[in-house]
Amino acid sequence: MDGVHDMGGMHGFGRVDPASDSPYHEQWEARVHAISTALAAPGGGRFALESLSPEVYLASSYYERWLQARINTLVAHGYITQQELDVTLDRYRQDPAARLPADDPARYKTALAETGSRGQKDVESVDLYGNKRLFLGALCQNSGKLWAGKVRD
Secondary structure, eight states: OOOTTOOTTOSSSOOOOOOOSOSOSSHHHHHHHHHHHHTOOTTSSHHHHHTSOHHHHHHSOHHHHHHHHHHHHHHHTTSSOHHHHHHHHHHHHHOTTSOOGGGSHHHHHHHHHHTTOTTOOOOOOBOTTSOBSOOTTOOOOOOOOOOSSOOOO
16 A cells, blocks of 8 residues: 555656755754664664654655654654653744753753763773863764674673
């Protein structure tokens, strides 16, 4: 059975003009793409997009669909509650210029610690000059090497 997402070859939606400019027309679209990439997991991508209601799918832009699909996945798997989402959305509706947690490292670090994640801890690794090498918000690059077997607990 075809879903609303199966639109290939359908008539009545007008001409498709491929854009020759940036794939992002607004900054939030790039953020949604980054979030979607970071959250890539089975059941979090295509299935979530294809599970959107026809009304939401047709009324939304490309990245609005991606965003709604990721939100639905996070709520469905219990990573966030609908109440947490509603409170946060209300805060930014009242003050669209409010800083995002990622724009405030201290607040972001507190938010991460509150999740109880074992993976979030201070790293005291220093370089030859005594400067911290790794810290919250630091840009990191891996070696590109692929290791066989289990590499961490």
